[in-house]
Amino acid sequence: MAKNASVDFADMQGLLRFGYAKLTEASFLLLRIRDAAAARAWLAAAPVSTAEYQSPPPAAALQIAFTSEGLRVLGLAGDVLAGFSAEFLAGMSSDRSRSRRLGDTGNNAPQYWQWGGAARVPHVAAMLYAREGGLGAWTQTVKGVGWDAAFEVMDCLPTSNLYGVEPFGFTDGVSQPTIDWEQQHMMRDPNEPVLDYSNLVAPGEFLLGYPNEYYRYTDRPLLSDESEGASILPGAEDRTGMRDLGRNGSYLVMRQLAQDVRGFWKFANGQANGDADERRQLAQAMVGRTLKGDPLAQAAERPITGVDAEDAAQNGFTFDADANGTRCPFGAHIRRANPRTNDLPGAENHLISKLVHTLGFEDGSFRDDVISPTRFHRLLRRGREYGPGLTQQEALEPAPSDDPERGIHFISLGANISRQFEFVQSAWLMSSKFGGMTGESDPLLGNREPISGCPVTSGFSLPREGSAPRRLEGLPQFIAVRGGAYFFLPGIRALRYLARER
Amino acid sequence: MTPQANLTVFAPVTAGREDALRSLLESMNTQPGAANALNGLIPFGALGELHFARLVILDDPTLGDCALYHLPRPNYPVYLALLCDFDGSFDAFVKKLVQVAAEGLRRIFTHCTDFDPALDLERWLKTHHVRPATCYVNWVGRTMLEVREESALTDALRAFMSANPAVANLEPRQLHQSLRNFAAAEQKAGRLTLTAEKATPLGWVIGNFLHLIGVPLALLALAPFLLLYAPIYVLLLRSKERSDPEFAPRPDAEHAARLSALEDYDVTNQFSAFGSIKPGLFRRWTLIFLLWVIDYTARHIYRHGRLARVNTIHFARWVFIDNKNRLFFASNYDGSLDSYMDDFINKVAFGLNVVFSNGIGYPTTNWLALDGAKDEQKFKYYIRRHELPTEVWYNAHPGLTALDLARNRLIRQGLENAAISEMELQQWIQIL
Numbered sequence: 004m005a006k007n008a009s010v011d012f013a014d015m016q017g018l019l020r021f022g023y024a025k026l027t028e029a030s031f032l033l034l035r036i037r038d039a040a041a042a043r044a045w046l047a048a049a050p051v052s053t054a055e056y057q058s059p060p061p062a063a064a065l066q067i068a069f070t071s072e073g074l075r076v077l078g079l080a081g082d083v084l085a086g087f088s089a090e091f092l093a094g095m096s097s098d099r100s101r102s103r104r105l106g107d108t109g110n111n112a113p114q115y116w117q118w119g120g121a122a123r124v125p126h127v128a129a130m131l132y133a134r135e136g137g138l139g140a141w142t143q144t145v146k147g148v149g150w151d152a153a154f155e156v157m158d159c160l161p162t163s164n165l166y167g168v169e170p171f172g173f174t175d176g177v178s179q180p181t182i183d184w185e186q187q188h189m190m191r192d193p194n195e196p197v198l199d200y201s202n203l204v205a206p207g208e209f210l211l212g213y214p215n216e217y218y219r220y221t222d223r224p225l226l227s228d229e230s231e232g233a234s235i236l237p238g239a240e241d242r243t244g245m246r247d248l249g250r251n252g253s254y255l256v257m258r259q260l261a262q263d264v265r266g267f268w269k270f271a272n273g274q275a276n277g278d279a280d281e282r283r284q285l286a287q288a289m290v291g292r293t294l295k296g297d298p299l300a301q302a303a304e305r306p307i308t309g310v311d312a313e314d315a316a317q318n319g320f321t322f323d324a325d326a327n328g329t330r331c332p333f334g335a336h337i338r339r340a341n342p343r344t345n346d347l348p349g350a351e352n353h354l355i356s357k358l359v360h361t362l363g364f365e366d367g368s369f370r371d372d373v374i375s376p377t378r379f380h381r382l383l384r385r386g387r388e389y390g391p392g393l394t395q396q397e398a399l400e401p402a403p404s405d406d407p408e409r410g411i412h413f414i415s416l417g418a419n420i421s422r423q424f425e426f427v428q429s430a431w432l433m434s435s436k437f438g439g440m441t442g443e444s445d446p447l448l449g450n451r452e453p454i455s456g457c458p459v460t461s462g463f464s465l466p467r468e469g470s471a472p473r474r475l476e477g478l479p480q481f482i483a484v485r486g487g488a489y490f491f492l493p494g495i496r497a498l499r500y501l502a503r504e505r
Numbered sequence: 506m507t508p509q510a511n512l513t514v515f516a517p518v519t520a521g522r523e524d525a526l527r528s529l530l531e532s533m534n535t536q537p538g539a540a541n542a543l544n545g546l547i548p549f550g551a552l553g554e555l556h557f558a559r560l561v562i563l564d565d566p567t568l569g570d571c572a573l574y575h576l577p578r579p580n581y582p583v584y585l586a587l588l589c590d591f592d593g594s595f596d597a598f599v600k601k602l603v604q605v606a607a608e609g610l611r612r613i614f615t616h617c618t619d620f621d622p623a624l625d626l627e628r629w630l631k632t633h634h635v636r637p638a639t640c641y642v643n644w645v646g647r648t649m650l651e652v653r654e655e656s657a658l659t660d661a662l663r664a665f666m667s668a669n670p671a672v673a674n675l676e677p678r679q680l681h682q683s684l685r686n687f688a689a690a691e692q693k694a695g696r697l698t699l700t701a702e703k704a705t706p707l708g709w710v711i712g713n714f715l716h717l718i719g720v721p722l723a724l725l726a727l728a729p730f731l732l733l734y735a736p737i738y739v740l741l742l743r744s745k746e747r748s749d750p751e752f753a754p755r756p757d758a759e760h761a762a763r764l765s766a767l768e769d770y771d772v773t774n775q776f777s778a779f780g781s782i783k784p785g786l787f788r789r790w791t792l793i794f795l796l797w798v799i800d801y802t803a804r805h806i807y808r809h810g811r812l813a814r815v816n817t818i819h820f821a822r823w824v825f826i827d828n829k830n831r832l833f834f835a836s837n838y839d840g841s842l843d844s845y846m847d848d849f850i851n852k853v854a855f856g857l858n859v860v861f862s863n864g865i866g867y868p869t870t871n872w873l874a875l876d877g878a879k880d881e882q883k884f885k886y887y888i889r890r891h892e893l894p895t896e897v898w899y900n901a902h903p904g905l906t907a908l909d910l911a912r913n914r915l916i917r918q919g920l921e922n923a924a925i926s927e928m929e930l931q932q933w934i935q936i937l
């Protein structure tokens with residue numbers, strides 16, 4: 004394998020490195036291409052923001068991503084397009100089996116989506132970010148000339164600034180994987196289990212063209228050096244004589260999730276018989292963090308790689324010390340979304356212990372070692388809220404007849420949609436069998452639809468010290484899927500390649 | 506204890522009748538790939554001892570991979586496989602199967618070359634049974650009756666606690682007593698049954714014991730020979746590992762879509778895969794030996810809930826066919842195929858490597874057990890490409906994972922244990 008070249012921030016879109024938290028205004032334009040040549044010309048000149056540090060920090064940013072249909076319409080050759088992953092090519096909503104796995108059934112089925120369903124798959128997402136008050140002007144600047152000839156705006160997804168809180172009222176964006184930009188951890192033997200949960204993740208988990216946690220390169224389109232226009236693309240690290248269309252790019256998953264904030268707090272209030280403290284505690288148990296973002300699980304004894312001192316209070320923990328889920332329920336959103344498991348739970352760092360655990364000879368509870376190692380299933384989250392905020396008090400009041408929709412434009416980045424987003428969504432969040440439980444899916448996200456042999460999936464268990472778990476029943480659906488698509492977020496040179504004149 | 510057994514019938518399909526057979530099999534389903542429990546051909550639901558069953562047409566689209574070894578495409582027949590996993594003896598099951606489904610079985614197997622409706626069906630099935638090289642049973646001796654009773658018990662206890670929150674809040678000892686009283690009353694009223702375990706058949710006990718000591722003795726006897734041969738074996742292995750071609754292209758989209766259309770209706774899924782073994786005696790003997798060892802571990806070591814670290818497989822088997830030139834693998838597992846493959850890669854790569862690396866095109870291994878499946882993407886392509894659509898699949902306990910079954914059993918055991926210790930009690934209340 005070629006020596007890993009250092010990561011090239013100038014060739015990468017900024018979203019991979021920054022959340023643009025200071026750019027509090029944002030809107031996502033979902034576009035259909037009117038005219039491929041005009042679209043290419045516009046893209047060639049688009050002021051796309053890179054992942055380099057800028058000083059002073061930028062006042063606005065633009066990111067561009069494409070669905071597979073978008074790339075096809077733009078004129079990418081079929082054999083090159085075929086090098087992208089099968090999930091990306093098929094799209095989020097194309098196939099009933101995928102919808103079943105993602106929980107997009109019942110009233111969440113793509114046929115009811117506002118966008119992203121069969122006839123309404125966007126080609127391009129133009130994501131605009133600006134400082135407070137600057138979005139209007141930035142949008143005009145970005146559009147520039149040629150916009151109208153190039154695109155038809157299918158949808159404009161506005162966002163709102165809820166000051167770091169998602170619509171239910173919880174601090175958002177607390178836990179993120181730390182990307183191992185220096186690739187310090189890369190030289191390990193893939194046959195050796197990693198015994199500690201680490202938050203430092205190989206760049207290849209998020210960027211195409213770099214080694215991933217298996218120390219392998221994820222499939223992506225490679226072109227021969229000679230193919231037309233390919234000379235502007237970076238070389239493929241793992242294949243000499245090939246150019247890498249994926250390098251410094253990523254897949255971007257977008258889902259519009261409407262949140263029934265009133266339903267959420269009313270349910271919690273009902274269960275708590277109107278007691279404000281208990282209501283809050285219950286809501287926090289569903290999330291696994293306090294409203295302010297502190298974990299319910301207790302801090303780890305040793306520091307966690309990839310969690311710096313500043314972040315330790317909020318992310319220096321695993322669930323190892325909470326084997327019964329009495330501090331943080333097994334079913335809590337963050338315990339499902341990132342169970343913080345290592346490769347060989349319970350094993351110590353010597354040969355005998357590793358062997359015993361590898362062969363499954365340790366004795367313990369039937370729940371031990373039932374969850375996959377998390378390092379293969381991490382998401383870099385870049386979502387934004389939309390709709391007006393509501394306080395808990397307001398949420399408990401009756402809804403006005405014209406109550407506006409609110410929720411999250413969920414966005415995640417990753418190099419492998421099926422192993423990351425789809426796995427987390429289906430095996431961990433929507434699964435009614437996660438971690439040896441039954442009859443419950445994610446308390447926030449569950450669609451509460453029955454599945455074959457399990458008429459009930461709407462429970463939520465709260466394990467308690469010294470008595471049987473408290474089991475809540477009949478959780479209503481708090482989240483409705485309104486749209487979604489899989490995008491490719493190209494590197495800068497890849498974008499130039501896609502936009503080149505022909 | 507009543508141990509499980511299996512029926513594994515292979516019969517070559519008459520050329521040109523495959524399509525007719527396929528549509529006949531489809532008529533047994535309520536939704537893609539999932540059998541109607543009371544379908545008119547084989548009413549699986551009428552067989553109370555049956556855990557899982559499937560019918561698969563084994564038409565291997567990867568046969569041409571022999572070209573990697575410059576061999577012509579072999580001319581194997583397309584097979585129809587009928588697989589059943591059940592409680593009790595083989596003979597008793599086959600007899601009962603023929604009783605409830607003679608007509609349907611005849612209609613199905615008339616599509617096979619050596620079937621004659623005039624034949625004795627029971628005998629015919631038995632002569633077409635191929636003994637799997639390796640069988641895995643998640644929980645040896647857990648019968649369908651227990652599965653049903655224990656699941657009903659868990660549901661009843663939970664419903665009782667949910668209707669009586671005061672009970673759920675009791676301290677552990679009182680809760681235990683209260684649930685015992687409740688269960689006893691339910692049993693008396695005939696709403697719950699908890700049948701006591703039957704005595705283990707003596708023949709099985711003896712056979713199992715002989716196997717338990719026989720295999721190590723055989724290994725011991727073979728040891729001098731194995732040791733002598735080991736260096737040569739290693740040299741051969743390493744040279745083959747360096748030269749064996751990998752062939753794991755992405756499965757074509759149509760094949761993948763056909764497979765995924767059959768998945769994820771239930772929390773449990775089926776998996777059927779087929780492939781050719783690398784040419785030569787070296788790989789064949791390696792495989793025979795390793796499957797024999799794995800079969801031993803499944804029979805005597807991994808008997809209760811996990812196969813090494815994997816706790817999502819209900820039943821699995823490896824079967825040699827066509828003079829041990831080809832290997833068929835079938836399993837019933839919980840979760841989606843992707844999570845199943847992730848378990849393979851992250852938990853038991855060594856186990857899969859030692860077996861599947863003897864198959865043509867498998868991602869390159871080192872020392873038989875290393876790497877291979879750790880090439881995640883190639884491995885997943887390889888698996889998917891060798892997978893075959895399972896035409897008909899029956900699961901007697903939809904909605905229940907292997908972990909559910911394990912938990913339900915623990916709940917019952919704890920309930921029935923009047924003298925449960927304080928520590929056991931603390932663990933027991935947590936799984937209620």
Ligand code: HEM
Nearest residue numbers: 169173174175176177178260337340341382411413427428
């Ligand atoms: C409207 C829907 C959702 C809401 C309200 C929500 C809310 C939250 C909250 C409050 C947190 C804790 C704070 C933080 O770490 O940022 C969190 C964490 C997280 N969520 Fe969600 N979420 C939603 C949808 C999703 C979806 C669809 C996924 C993935 C498919 C997801 C994956 C995650 C992950 C991976 C974490 C971090 C867990 C950790 O590393 O500790 N969330 N979410």
